[in-house]
Amino acid sequence: MKAQRSRDGTRFRVETVHEGGPRMRRARNVVAAVGYYDHPNRLDVPGEDLPHVSHYYYEPHACWRKPVVIVGGKNSAAIVALELYRAGATVTLVHRRDRLSDSVKYWVKPDIENRIKEGSIAARFGTCVEEIRRGALVVRGPKGRDEIPAEAVYLMTGYHPDPTLFEGAGVKVDPETLAPVHDPQSLETNVPGFYLAGSVVSGKNTGRIFIENGRFHGEAIVASIVRARRG
């Protein structure tokens, strides 16, 4: 999708691509609610694109009795590790920091910490991935370089929004945080008539807006559009 102001500035030209091909629409207002899950935070290590490596998790049963490595230390990594362990995989969790994040949900945290403590799930803290090979992950941790067997690797390292979509429409984006400039009440950006809804408003700080608070954005945007039309 691409959105650009029309020459007279009163409309947007919105170009979309679907199975039927490209389509051009005209609109007075545009609301971008594109989230961030399409763009995983890559490790940028050799082997990241091998077929047994994924930034997305679907289901655990293909990993029954197989060695699996999960990379990350937040909610997704903890939940995926627990589910794979309970489905019969041999799980190792690799995290670059020295402990799991404090943001892991309070009912998940004791579960994962106790599974690590009892040795049901192996954990390598303070450990970074250097390379992914077929059947193994090469890591560097407090004891130096090591190889961990892995027939599947889940990189649960988060996601980030793609700012190019709104930058093309003239929306200013903070290069550090990827947060688009917007009014927090109306959710209108610096481009009049161009709005943002949902998690995309927070840029890289993806934990700030979720379903429970993002669901009010639609109402605020409609109110702002109605106000603008009434002048």
Ligand SMILES: Cc1cc2nc3c(=O)[nH]c(=O)nc-3n(C[C@H](O)[C@H](O)[C@H](O)COP(=O)(O)OP(=O)(O)OC[C@H]3O[C@@H](n4cnc5c(N)ncnc54)[C@H](O)[C@@H]3O)c2cc1C
């Ligand atoms: C495992 C898991 C559990 C979660 N549990 C909870 C929970 O319990 N409570 C909670 O509040 N939140 C939860 N969340 C977070 C929640 O899913 C997100 O905060 C929420 O989905 C964000 O909604 P959104 O509409 O901003 O983006 P999304 O839901 O990601 O929707 C964006 C949509 O835009 C589409 N899109 C992207 N780019 C384009 C483009 N260029 N053109 C056209 N379409 C595009 C995408 O395909 C997608 O359909 C969970 C997330 C995960 C992964």
